[in-house]
Amino acid sequence: MARVVILGAGVSGHTAASFARRWLGPEHSVTVVSPKPTYNWIPSNIWVGIGLMPERKVVFDLAPIYAKAGIEFHQAAAVSIHPEGRAEDRSPFVTIESTEAATKGKTQDLRYDYLINATGPKLKFEATPGLGPHGGHSLSVCTESHATEAAKALDVCTERMRRGERQRFLIGTGHGSCTCQGAAFEYAVNLEFELRKRKVRDKAEIVWISNEYELGDFGMGGLHLKRGGYVTPSKIFTESLFAERGLEWITRAHVQEVQPGRAFYETLDGGQHQIDFDFAMLLPPFSGVPLKAFDRAGEDISDRLFAKNGFMKVDADYSGKPFEKWKASDWPRTYQSPAFDNVYAVGIAFAPPHAISQPRTSARGTSISPTPPRTGQPSAMIGKVVAGTIVDRIQGKSVAPRAASMAEMGAACVASAGANPFTGTAASMVVYPIVPDFERFPQTGRDTNLTYGEIGLAGHWIKILLHHMFLHKAKLRPGWQLVPE
Amino acid sequence: MEVSTQSEGKPPARDVWKASQSGKFATLPTGWTRFCRIFLPYQIWRFAMINLKMLRIIWKGHH
Numbered sequence: 001m002a003r004v005v006i007l008g009a010g011v012s013g014h015t016a017a018s019f020a021r022r023w024l025g026p027e028h029s030v031t032v033v034s035p036k037p038t039y040n041w042i043p044s045n046i047w048v049g050i051g052l053m054p055e056r057k058v059v060f061d062l063a064p065i066y067a068k069a070g071i072e073f074h075q076a077a078a079v080s081i082h083p084e085g086r087a088e089d090r091s092p093f094v095t096i097e098s099t100e101a102a103t104k105g106k107t108q109d110l111r112y113d114y115l116i117n118a119t120g121p122k123l124k125f126e127a128t129p130g131l132g133p134h135g136g137h138s139l140s141v142c143t144e145s146h147a148t149e150a151a152k153a154l155d156v157c158t159e160r161m162r163r164g165e166r167q168r169f170l171i172g173t174g175h176g177s178c179t180c181q182g183a184a185f186e187y188a189v190n191l192e193f194e195l196r197k198r199k200v201r202d203k204a205e206i207v208w209i210s211n212e213y214e215l216g217d218f219g220m221g222g223l224h225l226k227r228g229g230y231v232t233p234s235k236i237f238t239e240s241l242f243a244e245r246g247l248e249w250i251t252r253a254h255v256q257e258v259q260p261g262r263a264f265y266e267t268l269d270g271g272q273h274q275i276d277f278d279f280a281m282l283l284p285p286f287s288g289v290p291l292k293a294f295d296r297a298g299e300d301i302s303d304r305l306f307a308k309n310g311f312m313k314v315d316a317d318y319s320g321k322p323f324e325k326w327k328a329s330d331w332p333r334t335y336q337s338p339a340f341d342n343v344y345a346v347g348i349a350f351a352p353p354h355a356i357s358q359p360r361t362s363a364r365g366t367s368i369s370p371t372p373p374r375t376g377q378p379s380a381m382i383g384k385v386v387a388g389t390i391v392d393r394i395q396g397k398s399v400a401p402r403a404a405s406m407a408e409m410g411a412a413c414v415a416s417a418g419a420n421p422f423t424g425t426a427a428s429m430v431v432y433p434i435v436p437d438f439e440r441f442p443q444t445g446r447d448t449n450l451t452y453g454e455i456g457l458a459g460h461w462i463k464i465l466l467h468h469m470f471l472h473k474a475k476l477r478p479g480w481q482l483v484p485e
Numbered sequence: 486m487e488v489s490t491q492s493e494g495k496p497p498a499r500d501v502w503k504a505s506q507s508g509k510f511a512t513l514p515t516g517w518t519r520f521c522r523i524f525l526p527y528q529i530w531r532f533a534m535i536n537l538k539m540l541r542i543i544w545k546g547h548h
Binding site: 236239243244377410411422428450 | 511512513521523528532535536538539540541542543545
């Protein structure tokens, strides 16, 4: 009997657990550890944050789904990994701490034969003083409860605008090292559409602020699309979308502090600025979750498993070569830890070998550049591939580990730009590969025959379709395995 | 900071002059482009085409 333990029940962890359970016989166990009792389909949090969808439509309880599927579930946070076990018992294990109300704080050791770290990000609001909804002065849509709070604040602003007051909405990233610009982008354009629907757009000023060098970077160094006989950068595409909707933008910005109604930020040229707001939705930077690793003797070996930012090191090139020298082949393929061959990291939990967007530092020495995204479709694909590799190993198949390099896979992304079945739109984007490969595609790093984008109502329909399809899949309803990642 | 203004419930003003005033010099869609974005027969066609493009990418990622 083999024990597969998965830390995290986000997109990648949940996908890995679902496929591992499906492919493994009942003699093997699959266990999921997650600090939250629910699964959250995060892409639809945008609609919750606008007030178009209640929280309950984007979350569901994991326990009954896992009970039905034969997956053991622990509502707990992973505290430490012990890949060498103890002196008296060399079975590797993880220590978890319960987050359930009845047993809160109680620790337990879970033995594993294979471990998948799918812990996702720690939302590092504390990196910017005053950032975030927990004691700070800005909002977020990173979790379903954050999004609900944002929707309530939006209602308050709407009432003020109906009374004739002007309101400024500041949307974007709350730190110079943020990723996930795409989510903030979706929120900004959906907000604009919703304010028009509420007939208060003329009272609203929407300002985008981000750490991107140019609009449309999205942490991927931007992308190039074939349009009208030209290969056009996503900067043009995104600026057009913003200008058409009357959104102002501030780029190359590191938010230094958020005070009630005022944000202070630094720009790449070293300039110090401030902007007043009535509503701020600013995403936090991410780091790895605080997870330690110890050897058999109890010595801390976290630096062997984790990079400095807390993400887990896998089969990538972490030699720290200059940005200009990196290659697509530096990116991981199997997501196996180089330190322990039965440990893997998937989704946001793995440490990217380098930035995709050109790293830049301000005149004052502040790093202001996006970090690489690892969410959504690639997360799910990586989770499935790692589950497959582990199943192959358990079943004793002498085959090469399965591979899913982000430099060899594409991603489809649909960014909602207004939710209405007849007048809504969304930006549908397809990018191949996700990580540019300048050896295969010297001009732009990507295949311009496959990389593609357009705005239209069809994209909104696809977004709705994806919402229902992926929730169907996540709930492990009949035929779930046929829904592609 | 300048921002486009509009009458209640209508889309914001869209003209090249205003976009260029903020120093952004953004490309703006023509009326035809905006019409096509929500023209049902065309969008049904685009729905099929975009799905095919996405499936192609997904297939490439799995093989």
